[in-house]
Amino acid sequence: LLYRFSTPVSVLITAVVFAFAHLTPGEIPQLFVLGK
Structure with missing residues (x-):
């Protein structure tokens, strides 16, 4: 990339x-932040 x-x-x-x-909709925001 x-x-x-x-x-x-x-x-x-x-x-x-x-x-x-x-894909657990409630956890996506946290995972998105942690993924950074």
Whole structure:
């Protein structure tokens, strides 16, 4: 991802993917923050 996007964008994408990999709707905000 670092080759296609800037570092902040790559971190954001990784955090979103991490959150969706653990799809429990109530936990997504916490996982999103922890994924960063």
